[in-house]
Amino acid sequence: MxxxxxxxxxxxxxxxxxxxxxxxxxxxxxxxxxxxxxxxxxxxxxxxxxxENYSTVTKCNKDFSKFAQNQSCFVKELPHAKAPDNLKPTIEWQNIQVADFSDVRMYVSRLLLKKSLWPSDVRKLDLDPNNIIAWKNLFERDPKLSYVLGLHNAMLDRGLEILIEILDGVKPGSTINHKTGQWIYAFLACTRQPLLSDTTSILRSLARKCGEIRSHLNPEDESSITAAVPLNIFICLVSRYFRQYDLAD
Known part of the structure; x- marks a missing residue:
């Protein structure tokens, strides 16, 4: 029946x-x-x-091989330059940097949650994100948390991108100047988590650029140990705090 x-x-x-x-x-x-x-x-x-109008199993009948080949430029990364042994930081030193940075991040997080705690000189940056000259003029000033606090993700990412471009001007054998290093640290301290894919890519570019600059230092020169410190800090923070472990020393 x-x-x-x-x-x-x-x-x-x-x-x-x-x-x-x-x-x-x-x-x-x-x-x-x-x-x-x-x-x-x-x-x-x-x-x-x-x-009932659809088959139980649906198969893709398109050839995406050309598309996949075109996409390779988005995932291919330059090799990360390794440091000479005498310029490579110890794991203990890296743990201290991560702990100190975590304290700064916690302070920033508290400020973002309660604007009444913000410094009195905090103001919204009226800056065209694509105006590279305006960014570089900003980075000529002494860095303050008031410039960075409250910036949205896109502006934080763009600022880091410009700072990485500035690092392209570091001559072989030289290192990051103190002011630029402070700006980078401030932007990292305010970078939002969880990370967006674009932010992750920018952070990885920062670590690779620092590794490249460090690789041009003369390991036989005693001053290179001091010159490597800011580079080691940023590589450490990107790899160990922001969890890009394949870039770690």
Missing amino acids: TSTKKHVYKTTHEDDSDTLLSPCFKINSDVALKENPTTGEEYLLKVMKER
């Missing part, structure tokens, strides 16, 4: 080679199919009927 019940089916997997359909919901036979369902059963019946 044929059942008059209508069913909505669910998929069950008995094994890797067999897929069975078993009843999930029963729908009364007197439920009519309507273009605009007004009850739960009418809606389920409409979904069931629409489902």
